Amino acid sequence: KLTIGVLGLQGAIEEHVKHIHDLGLQSLIVKKPEQLKDVNGLILPGGESTTMRKLIDRYGFFEPLKEFSNKGIPIFGTCAGMVLIAKEIIDSNTSHLNLMDISVKRNAFGRQVDSFVTALDVRGLNDPFNAIFIRAPYIESAGKNVEILATYDGKIVAAKQDHILVSSFHPELTDDNRFLELFVEMVKEPKVEMVN
Numbered sequence: 001k002l003t004i005g006v007l008g009l010q011g012a013i014e015e016h017v018k019h020i021h022d023l024g025l026q027s028l029i030v031k032k033p034e035q036l037k038d039v040n041g042l043i044l045p046g047g048e049s050t051t052m053r054k055l056i057d058r059y060g061f062f063e064p065l066k067e068f069s070n071k072g073i074p075i076f077g078t079c080a081g082m083v084l085i086a087k088e089i090i091d092s093n094t095s096h097l098n099l100m101d102i103s104v105k106r107n108a109f110g111r112q113v114d115s116f117v118t119a120l121d122v123r124g125l126n127d128p129f130n131a132i133f134i135r136a137p138y139i140e141s142a143g144k145n146v147e148i149l150a151t152y153d154g155k156i157v158a159a160k161q162d163h164i165l166v167s168s169f170h171p172e173l174t175d176d177n178r179f180l181e182l183f184v185e186m187v188k189e190p191k192v193e194m195v196n
């Protein structure tokens with residue numbers, strides 16, 4: 001049975017676990033780097049990226065997460081998880097895991113609209129997805145190998161590059177499993193041997 005891990009350091013963890021179970025898959029809340037070998041895909045949840053980064057360093061996850069990604073095992077980052085994955089963070093001189101060729105802006109939709117819900121057209125889904133944004137980042141620019149899956153107000157809010165999927169919004173806070181299914185399809189795809 002496929003096992004989807006959720007990085008269990010901080011943030012919206014249980015909500016992802018529920019979605020994983022709703023799709024009939026096994027979940028594992030990953031609290032130690034050794035557990036990464038037991039999952040077929042990993043979710044980096046939403047929460048607070050600065051805090052999550054501190055915990056990644058404290059619990060020795062930084063190199064293991066880089067190695068996990070180098071093996072081409074699928075990773076899905078929601079919101080703060082997307083910030084952790086980005087190559088560049090606007091107005092910051094450091095990035096975190098640097099796994100995907102995207103430049104993200106944090107808390108990017110302004111104060112008046114701290115949180116909002118919108119029906120979003122997502123590439124790969126037949127009907128709009130009710131996307132919940134909470135102090136969400138957006139992707140300001142993306143490299144040519146990045147596939148854009150959704151935009152809101154002209155900003156990229158969901159994208160994919162090779163084995164990595166990201167969303168600005170929180171699919172796990174709705175009862176609609178379709179976005180997670182997009183990730184599960186990536187997990188089920190036969191592994192392609194990575195060149196270089």
Ligand code: GLN
Pocket residue numbers: 045046047048049050078079080081083106107134135136137
């Ligand atoms: N603004 C948060 C950050 O940059 C993300 C918010 C969220 O995950 N809902 O870490």
